[in-house]
Amino acid sequence: MTWSAEVIVSLKPVVNDPQGLVVRDGLRQLGFDGVRAARVGKHIVLEVDAEDEHSARELVSRMCETLLRNPVIEDHRISSLRRLEDG
Amino acid sequence: MTWSAEVIVSLKPVVNDPQGLVVRDGLRQLGFDGVRAARVGKHIVLEVDAEDEHSARELVSRMCETLLRNPVIEDHRISSLRRLEDG
Incomplete structure (x- = not known):
């Protein structure tokens, strides 16, 4: 199955922007x-x-922690996760 | 009143990323x-x-159209709008 995940990566509140x-x-x-x-x-x-949805969420979280966010200054959250029709 | 709006600015699907x-x-x-x-x-x-909420939404839309997005290559949407307690 193919899933589409939306991830928000934002600076932590204490970090200057x-x-x-x-x-x-x-x-x-x-x-x-x-x-x-x-x-x-x-x-x-x-x-x-x-x-399944649980695996997709877990996979995307690992991607965030490995590459997509800088854990020193950034937070991340998965704002949406849905199955694609063609998946 | 003070409002917090979340805006997503994304490249149009036909635009290379x-x-x-x-x-x-x-x-x-x-x-x-x-x-x-x-x-x-x-x-x-x-x-x-x-x-009020309607004015806030309208204001944020104008901000997007004036500064925040490039209408040639980008779309925008207001993904969340909520009133702040201290507003």
């Missing part, structure tokens, strides 16, 4: 005064082969 | 043979002031 500050200030300069904060992370969509 | 190919190939080189595809986008968390 210069990219987010640029986004916030850019929005303010464009007249969006109501923006208080912005933080920028990664959204990764993976298609993986796995026997 | 070299970063995603690097992620896919990197995972395969690490032994994750079951990975078929990977695509990389942005996950942006915004805190904005707005009168």
Whole structure:
């Protein structure tokens, strides 16, 4: 079976986010005064082969821990996991 | 009121994603043979002031269209919108 997983990799709350500050200030300069904060992370969509939902989730978690996130400064979560029709 | 919005900015399906190919190939080189595809986008968390949920959503959409996405190659969606307690 093939699964589609959406993973969010975001900076930990205590870590400075210069990219987010640029986004916030850019929005303010464009007249969006109501923006208080912005933080920028990664959204990764993976298609993986796995026997069942549990295995797919476990596989994607290992991928995150091995390559996709930097555990010193980043958190990750699987925001969605669904089976693909063609899988 | 203050609102927290999560925005996903992703490349349109027809657009090549070299970063995603690097992620896919990197995972395969690490032994994750079951990975078929990977695509990389942005996950942006915004805190904005707005009168109500409808205004907040409309404001964040305008921010996306003005600054956060490149309409030629990227799509965006608001994946979550919630009121913050201190708002």
